[in-house]
Amino acid sequence: MKSLRQLAEISGSEVQGDEQLQISGVATLQNAREGQISFLSNPKYRKQLETTHAAAVILSPKLAADYSGNALINNDPYLAFAKIVNLFHAPEAPQANRHPSALVAADASIGENVAIGANVVIDSGVEIGANSKIGAGTVIGENTRIAAGALVHANVSIYPDIQIGKNVIIHSGAVIGSDGFGFALQADKSWYKIHQVGSVIIGDDVEIGANTSIDRGALEATLIGNGVKLDNQIQIAHNVHIDDHTIIAGAVGIAGSTTIGKRCQIGGAVGIAGHLAIADDVIITGKSMVISSIKEAGVYSSGIAAEENRKWRRNAARFRHLDEMAKQLKELQNIAKQNRNNQNLASD
Amino acid sequence: MKSLRQLAEISGSEVQGDEQLQISGVATLQNAREGQISFLSNPKYRKQLETTHAAAVILSPKLAADYSGNALINNDPYLAFAKIVNLFHAPEAPQANRHPSALVAADASIGENVAIGANVVIDSGVEIGANSKIGAGTVIGENTRIAAGALVHANVSIYPDIQIGKNVIIHSGAVIGSDGFGFALQADKSWYKIHQVGSVIIGDDVEIGANTSIDRGALEATLIGNGVKLDNQIQIAHNVHIDDHTIIAGAVGIAGSTTIGKRCQIGGAVGIAGHLAIADDVIITGKSMVISSIKEAGVYSSGIAAEENRKWRRNAARFRHLDEMAKQLKELQNIAKQNRNNQNLASD
């Protein structure tokens, strides 16, 4: 139980209403029960404010003005809510514990208060920083170094010689350090594998989603900056650099040697070709196809929204004649111009 | 060995030809050998009927009329065939068995006839229903409950506090219950993680493909209805609801808080944005991009089919001037209209 006043302090909000109101937990507007606090950030859900049973709601000053119930007022209700969620649901600090089935190489260096789950495999020369938790079935290859505060979930695969910063979260099924996709074509049309001898270097405060893969560099390192957040099912190819605080949604693919700037936001299922440079503060909307570098901050998009199949068939069929259409249009413009000239001539 | 008559009964078909014909197994039209039964469902393969060595073929009444060989006649040859495949290849019922290397928490509750593979990790408070099979290397987190009849393949990762219904099949590499992708932007442009305290609730008769990931809800549960079938490499974000009997092909991504109705069919590599509602009985063709809600049943599509690169370059280049083209077209229409009016005037 926390008072509304306490929650205001934690989240940097103003109280509207009863400061001593006791709050037992967090919930959505729609499902909040007595004693719970909720928030409204997406105006799409504004109607729910009228019917919510939440004891208090976190609101922007503007929305709070129209709301007569108990509220926390904050310019960023979502961030304020996040802080309150984390107060009620703080993850437990790991306790020093090594499951008897864990296989930790004799020369691995394990920090203080590290919890190592069942069937974890930690190879020779590995370092794990203090206050980390390694989930069951995770395999960490030789000489990989993971700094303090890591939360690595079950069944993660980390190849040898990888460097991972502080307070990193890695979800199940993620693979870090697999070979980059490098082959040279031989005269007989078979492919000659180029051994991938680079590494992956991951900064602090990075989160890596379930089943995401990050390939090691061909010669140098694939780089993931500080504070980068990667969702599930992402493919990051060799030699990619992703700079600090960039956030990437699920199912994105980034081809080799592309660099992405700071604070970018990349929507789900975007595909980015190789050897490109994306500037800082670029936002790319979902499912876009990026095949050239982006030099300026801004919002970029491609893709056509789904429509009724019958209409789509007709429009898509026309697309294949678009160049022809453009030429025909040009021709008609020329005729119109000619006619205008003739008329001008005639009226002279 | 089964007689054609027996197969007719099992599949609800009529026999055409020799009821006592002995059938030894199932095969495709193209590769069937003596004694095997096949089927024809896709008219694309109709020619194979002329050359097949199948002892009998399952056909629609219409196709059977033109076929002189032994046949089972059924309005739905594919479904009839499926039933016969399953007759010849019924999966074995699991036998009570716990591999000595399996690590099952003392307070986990394991039903009757449950087979637990090598190196399985079952945490405290987990419940596994009767007649289930848990594949080697699978990890099941605390307090997760899996109902009877589950078939969980090797190396699956199930997080804590997940609920899974009866007769569910989960393929290798699937991840269920990873954190939803929720971050609030802070003033310094870094991302503040919102702990994901919801769950995943999965209905009965669900199948989940290899390397598919389903995130847990932010506050409540991500919901997968009864009879939902999910292919491989699918990403399902937090708070998504997928209603009963919807089927989703591989490599689809569904962003957070989107709801999908009953009996939908979603093609491969479709991307669906967040916070949308898709009605019941919606079909979305492969690789479509869905960025607004779909309110009525029907077939929806987007995407342009690949064409020869040279043509594509020209058409795609024109697309970037489509708005301009539309304006020029409008202008020409206005001129044409003007001319017509002038002519009318002149002829008055």
Add this chain to the structure above:
Amino acid sequence: MKSLRQLAEISGSEVQGDEQLQISGVATLQNAREGQISFLSNPKYRKQLETTHAAAVILSPKLAADYSGNALINNDPYLAFAKIVNLFHAPEAPQANRHPSALVAADASIGENVAIGANVVIDSGVEIGANSKIGAGTVIGENTRIAAGALVHANVSIYPDIQIGKNVIIHSGAVIGSDGFGFALQADKSWYKIHQVGSVIIGDDVEIGANTSIDRGALEATLIGNGVKLDNQIQIAHNVHIDDHTIIAGAVGIAGSTTIGKRCQIGGAVGIAGHLAIADDVIITGKSMVISSIKEAGVYSSGIAAEENRKWRRNAARFRHLDEMAKQLKELQNIAKQNRNNQNLASD
């Protein structure tokens, strides 16, 4: 240390400059230090030739003519470099070794010089060829056969009854042999599972990327030819055939029963529909949507490149009226033609 002469011999190159120059390793042009050799293949990076500290550079004859430093001259600098990388970074041959925690069925057949990692599970009837390495946590199902020279990384899942050729590399998180996605619709709109009784047959010299999945065939085998290279996060559905030396980049999805010819190159995030046939020597550029068969070798593409969001909105909105635009254009052409005819008539 190798002399430039030795490297020339290994890579089939000519020496330009000091044959006795000692080379200690490989690096990129940008980061090469004293004693290292680099290469220039992509003309995009040509400028780096002026500033590199590489002791020697592998160059095409044309570029070498303008370069005064030590060089290896080769018509294919990338392939020559690959061979030299592999000389300096040859993977160690596996040594016979079985981690005490590995669980190998008594009747499994393990060749000579096979290294089996911690917590590996090898089921009954499995065969592993000589000189193979099986990474920690990998699970290999009953009766699967893997030929000599395999390198299977950690946490791979291989289902029962799969056949894998010689010198195959499989990366972490890959899943081979999961059920194809086969369901028949029943009258009550629920889906009836068709047991997938086929296999997967993988040729020699195949590489399979991290978190890639290959489903087993419905009745026969999903086939992956010799020398095929598959990147990460690829989905290959049941009954797909991929012929020899085809290379497929990350995040591609290939739907059921499609066949792909020899020596094809498929870019990242391409989606290929089911039941299609792609000819030999087809190149498909990244993120294309393939929904009909491709009968001739060549380069094929689709997709629209991302542009500034404001422009995209306008162009994409017009796309939905493209059919209408085409009709209006046709109408204007008819008017123009009519006018021309009238003028001709008038001038007769």
